[in-house]
Amino acid sequence: MTQLRxxxxxxxxxxxxxxxxVIDELVRDTDAGILASAGGRFFGWVIGGGTPAALAADWLTSTWDQNAALHACGPAEAVIEEVAGDWLKQLLRLPPEASFAFTTGAQQAHVTALAAARTKVLADRGWDVERRGMAGAPTLRVLTSGTQHASIERAVRLLGLGADCLHPTDTDDYGRIDLTSLQRRLAEQDAPTVLCLQAGEINTGAFDSFTEACRLAHDHGAWVHVDGAFxxxxxxxxxxxxxxxxVDHAxxxxxxxxKWLNVPFDSGFxxxxxxGxxxxxxxxxxxxxxHTADVDDxxxxxxxxxxxxxxxxxxxxGRAVPVYAAIRALGRRGIxxxxxxxSDHAYRLAIxxxxxxxxxxxxTPRINQGLVRFLADNGDHDARTEHVIDHVQRSGEAWFSAxxxxxxxxxRISVVNWQTSADDITRAITTVHTALDLELAAKKA
Ligand SMILES: Cc1ncc(COP(=O)(O)O)c(C=O)c1O
Structure with missing residues (x-):
């Protein structure tokens, strides 16, 4: 940090x-602080790269420098967003009638979707939240697994619901909602309710039981939101x-x-x-x-x-432009x-x-997420796990996070980069092997 400052x-x-x-110096001065997170041996957090078409379209977006607020400010980008939104619904097998928003990321996508949920579940109780706000509104509760991504908690805070609106249900070891616990939670209170499910738990990659959970929630008039960031x-x-x-019942x-579409950052849906x-x-x-949308021609x-x-x-x-280009360049089959x-790479890494x-x-990964740890003779497995990760990160060969x-x-093993090859996986495994040896040698010395 000192060096960068x-x-x-x-x-x-x-x-x-x-x-x-200015640009030459910017490249030079940032050299010590740019992570190779766009590369094929970066397995930390859930960070994708950028495919060539997506990256070029992103440059084009900056060059055009349109304001993608309104159709009138940039008709081409408005139509690109319309088309890309429709393609995404087809790819993700979501209902064709669903509306959509292109946001900065899943965090703001949660805010957007949960704002719609808040509007609907409060309107169902005769409360117009757009006009009257939250003060005096019926108390809204959000049921979650308790292992939900922290961006859900921040979304409810931003929406004025407060973190206390979150009510965790029981889960299994993989973070999946226990349906009996959910049923009990739903029945214990007659309140406007949102249920947050997960398609890809952050540590285990687990998926909730969408059919049953949606049925239970809908039987109680609740709104079901799904965090499927990856x-x-x-x-x-x-x-x-x-x-x-x-999942389409939500x-x-x-x-x-x-993340997995591999477009540059600033892309959530x-x-x-x-x-309505x-x-x-x-x-x-x-x-x-x-507002071109208001013109009835x-x-x-x-x-x-x-x-x-x-x-x-x-x-x-115009953040739909790289999405449009990525989908065209890859096609459904390429994605x-x-x-x-x-997913195959994550499986091999973990095994x-x-x-x-x-x-x-x-x-063991079912999709692209897996977990391993490293055991210590003295029983302090947490410390050894941290040390091994530190050795791997310092090697510059591969990058995993804890x-x-x-x-x-x-x-945590997370593979979302389009460039990751079988050779990258072999090198990453060798790096972890070496880190284990080095860490052992350091301890003996
Ligand atoms: C499951 C999950 N939900 C939400 C988010 C937040 O997404 P974003 O960083 O795009 O706002 C993440 C980010 O890693 C995530 O993994």
Whole structure:
């Protein structure tokens, strides 16, 4: 950090500099602080790369520099978003009538989808939240697994629901909601309710039982939201699709483009089964704007889509453009191929690392997530796991991150990069093997 601050911190320039010099120095000064997270041996968190078409389309988006707030500000980007939204629904096998929003990521997609949920479940109780706000509103509860991604908690805070609205159900060891516990929770209170399910639990990659959970929730008038930041992409693969059985019964879904679709960052999606609630929650009007969507030209074509009516931002980047390019360049088959290759790689990493002397396989990947840990003779497995991860990260050969699962520190295996090859996996396994030896040698010394 010191090195980066020394390189980058300069007095605020009074006078400008030559453009090329600024860029050259920017490259030089950031060198020590750029992670190779776009590369094929980066297995930390859930971070994808960028396919060539997506990356080029992203540059094009910056070059065009359109404001993708309204159709009138950039008709081509408005139509690109319309088409890409429709393609995504087909790829992810979501209901064709669902509305959608292109957001910065799954975090803002949660905010968007849960804002629509809040509108609907409160309207069902006679409360107009857009006009009256949350003060005095019927108390809304959000049922979760308790292992939900932290972005759900932040979304409910941003929506004025407060973190206390979250009520965890029991789960199994993999973070899947226990249906008996869910049924009990649903029945214990007559309140406006949202149920958050997961398609891809962050540590185990587990999928909830969507058909049964949606049925139970809908029997109690609840809204079902699905966090599928990476797991929803399993729908594209014939091999993995069964994990999502019944997910289309939900009321809203979020996923990311910047994970498994491998488009550059700033790419999340919200889908909402109830376009009316979605539009009510997000739309806005101002006298100086031009809403092409409001113009009834009496023609047979559907009205234009103004993006501002569906997402939480005002001015915004044309973030559908790289998505459109990625889908065109890969096709459904190319995307399925990425999902299946990454899942095969994750499986091999987990099995072969788990079989190393001193390692333990904790979670076998069903899709692209797995967990291993490293055992210590003195019983301090958490410390050894941290040390081995540290050795691997310092090697520069591969990168894994740590997590806590069932009160154990573990090394998380996450494969989402389109570039990862079988050779990358072999090198990563060798690196972990070497790290185990080095760590042992360091301890003996
Ligand atoms: C399951 C899950 N949900 C939500 C998020 C938040 O997504 P984003 O970082 O795109 O906002 C993540 C990010 O890693 C995630 O893995």
């Amino acid at each position: 020394e390189a980058l911190s300069r007095a605020l320039p009074e006078e400008g500099s030559d453009d090329a010099q 797991g929803l992409w399993a729908a594209v693969s014939e091999r993995h699709r069964h994990l999502l059985a019944g 009321d809203s879904w979020t996923t990311d483009g910047h 919200a889908f909402v089964r109830h376009p 609630a979605h539009h009510t929650a997000m739309s806005t009007r101002a006298s100086y704007l031009v 009496d023609s047979a074509t559907p009205p234009a889509r103004d993006q501002i009516d569906w997402n939480p931002e005002w001015s915004r980047r 399925a191929d990425i999902i299946e290759r990454c 072969e690392i788990g079989a190393l002397n001193g390692a333990e396989l904790l979670v 997590t806590t699962w069932n009160n154990m520190r573990a090394m």
